[in-house]
Amino acid sequence: MSQTWTTRAETGADIPAVRRIHLAAFDTPLEADLVDALRTDPAWLDGLSVVAADPAGRAVGHALLTRCHVDEVPALCLAPVAVLPAYQRTGAGTAAVRAVLDAARARGEHCVVVLGDPAYYPRFGFGRARAHGIRITLDVPDEALMVLALDGSRSLPRGTVRYAAPFGI
Template identity: 65%
Template sequence: MNDHTQSDHTRSDHTARHPLGAWRTRPETAEDAAAVHAVHAAAFETGAEADLVDALRADPDAWLPGLSQVAEAPDGSVAAHALLTRCRVDGAPALALAPVGVLPGHQRTGAGSAVVRAVLDAARVRGERLVLVLGHPAYYPRFGFRPASAYGIRPGFAVPDDAMMALVLEGSGGSGPLPRGTIEYPAVFGV
């Protein structure tokens, strides 16, 4: 269960309980860049995801203020990170959730779930409507993701149907039909 406190439209803090204490989530700050890089470098086999975050941060067409969220461990250190950046579906705006990383010592404690919920809530506050993720089909449905193909959305490359997922952000104020077609990622994704 998350407690949600919102002080303004660009900042939201969440607290999620886990066995080791509470996860506090908040928007990434400039001072967090090195810690965020370290999270992804430790969480993944290569440095590609850490480098991807750095490249997205430098891309003004992809980077959206407030949609890079961190989860702090009880000692205040950054334990997890989730990022939403601008992508498009046949020209219509959408968001790409990638990457999501958790330091190995904090995995399976709720840090990842807390930071994903925080970044999705921040997207709702911004009035965003559609989030896409290429991820583990056993993990992301807990947040409401379902196969993107159910919405007529597909990536421009071959992936298993159940791994490419979409989430329509209810209550975000969006209206009209969802875009259908091919996902267009920022160039730094390399796809």
Template identity: 60%
Template sequence: MTDNDHSQHDEPSRSPHDRDPEQPSGGNGTRWTTRPETPADAEAVHAVNAAAFPTDAEAHLVDALRGDPQAWLPGLSCLAEAPDGSVAAYALLTRCLVGGVPALALAPVATAPEHQRRGAGQAVVRAVLDAARLRAEPLVLVLGHPGYYPRFGFVPASRYGIRPGFEVPDEAMMALVLDDSGPVPQGTIQYPAAFGI
């Protein structure tokens, strides 16, 4: 399946934590304003995650991660604003471990249904990855659509000897090395408790 063949209803290779394998529609000229989440955004962020997924589990996941000081990293939750100032898309990076070494997990990524396939998801993923680079974070992991995340530089995590502690298709578990000045950690991914995995 190519990204152009992907439709909103294709579910088999999509992570439950990524909801916007989008192709920009092109020609709409939308430039998305991105910024870090603030406490005042919590309700709108909850609404976007609830609308973007079949259930509100992702919205509750974000709320739970906010309350976990071991997982939540200020400045690594970003949103894209629609022209009217509402939240169009959201992306979150939280602390995880790979073989006991700190890394980041990208999840969820959500775009409000009315803004999907217009580039809002791409804009917010780029914003949160840029924020991670500014913090000198070395590694980001994502369980997501293999036709979507490689555009950001993600490759199968297995290339680095990184694996999840559960069964997923190899191409869906991906890694992005942000800082290659040191060795990339290897081993099993340990997610924050809120993920329930």
């Protein structure tokens, strides 16, 4: 059931739908609560919270980039990403992720890290962060921490990822 999705930056009217998406996609409210907390944090960057909408305009998927740092170098963190269960594996999540990465590129951002499924994120160009000297303070499988350079003219920073306070990392 693949289709073409409309993507757009989240608006105030989308906030309840984004919360519903995360509550439906995950077993606990942690991701939904994280998005709500990030909206009030300095790490929030307008335009880098993107929804994928169905033909009726209803938000069914969401991808979020917020500010993080690799040591002292500004970077972005992709998390969370969610799709309503009925729309999973339809391309809605892919559309939201591609759109938010394109928005970051257009803003002149350089580096995105993600802690996630190593079978999913490489399709967007993410690769193992450790190969670039990037690590986190959590004990996670090496392949789960990935990085993407949005601008190939600069080298990726090296060091430890520092997430925004709402992540609790």
